[in-house]
Amino acid sequence: GEDVEQSLFLSVREGDSSVINCTYTDSSSTYLYWYKQEPGAGLQLLTYIFSNMDMKQDQRLTVLLNKKDKHLSLRIADTQTGDSAIYFCAERTGGYQKVTFGTGTKLQVIP
Amino acid sequence: GAVVSQHPSRVICKSGTSVKIECRSLDFQATTMFWYRQFPKQSLMLMATSNEGSKATYEQGVEKDKFLINHASLTLSTLTVTSAHPEDSSFYICSARVRGDRAGANVLTFGAGSRLTVL
Numbered sequence: 098g099e100d101v102e103q104s105l106f107l108s109v110r111e112g113d114s115s116v117i118n119c120t121y122t123d124s125s126s127t128y129l130y131w132y133k134q135e136p137g138a139g140l141q142l143l144t145y146i147f148s149n150m151d152m153k154q155d156q157r158l159t160v161l162l163n164k165k166d167k168h169l170s171l172r173i174a175d176t177q178t179g180d181s182a183i184y185f186c187a188e189r190t191g192g193y194q195k196v197t198f199g200t201g202t203k204l205q206v207i208p
Numbered sequence: 209g210a211v212v213s214q215h216p217s218r219v220i221c222k223s224g225t226s227v228k229i230e231c232r233s234l235d236f237q238a239t240t241m242f243w244y245r246q247f248p249k250q251s252l253m254l255m256a257t258s259n260e261g262s263k264a265t266y267e268q269g270v271e272k273d274k275f276l277i278n279h280a281s282l283t284l285s286t287l288t289v290t291s292a293h294p295e296d297s298s299f300y301i302c303s304a305r306v307r308g309d310r311a312g313a314n315v316l317t318f319g320a321g322s323r324l325t326v327l
Contacts (some may be wrong), residue, residue, distance in 0.1 A: 105249075130315065139214065139318035140252075141303050185251065196316060200252045 214319025231302030
C-alpha cells in the first residue's frame with residue numbers, strides 16, 4: 098500500500114534555506130504535491146510535480162524528485178518567519194481520490 | 209483561484225447532539241468533494257468522497273451512519289456528525305478537486321477546516 102513519510106520537525110534561521118524531505122513507497126505515483134498548513138487552518142497547495150519531472154522551481158520554492166529512490170524534497174530559499182507552518186507532501190496514485198498524505202513536517206523559523 | 213469555504217470554523221457541542229459542517233465551492237462547481245479528519249500531530253485521513261447527486265463513498269472503518277454526508281448541489285457538501293461523542297473531537301477538513309495547469313494535474317483545494325469539540 099501507499100506510505101508517505103516525513104521527518105516531524107525542522108528548525109532553520111531566518112534567511113537560510115530550508116529543505117523538507119519526503120519518501121514514498123508507491124512507484125505508480127503520478128503527481129506529488131506539497132501543501133502548507135498554518136495553525137488552525139486548512140491546507141494550501143504550494144506546488145506539485147509530475148512524476149516524469151526531476152525538478153520544478155517556483156520563485157523561492159524548488160521541488161526535487163528522485164523517482165528511483167522515491168524521494169521528494171522541497172527547498173525554500175531565504176526562509177522567512179511567515180514560512181513557519183506544517184508542510185505535507187502527498188502522492189497521487191491513479192485516480193484523484195487516491196491522494197495519500199505524509200505525516201507533515203513542522204517548520205520553525207528562528208528570527 | 210478556486211476557493212473552498214468551510215463553516216463553522218469552530219464548534220463546541222454536548223455529547224449526544226449532532227453537528228453539521230458545510231463545505232462550499234465559491235467560484236466553481238465541484239462534482240466531487242472529499243472529507244478528511246486530522247488528529248493532533250498526525251496526517252489527514254480521508255473519511256469519504258462526496259459525489260453530487262449520489263451517495264458518498266466511505267473509506268474502510270468510517271461509520272457511514274455516524275458521519276452523514278450530503279452533496280445536494282454542485283457547490284455544497286455537508287458532513288453531519290450524529291450523536292457526537294468526545295472521541296469525535298477532531299479537525300475536519302473538506303476539499304474539492306480543481307484543474308491544475310497541466311492536463312490531468314488535478315489538485316485538491318482545501319477548506320479552512322472545522323475544529324469540533326465534544327464535551
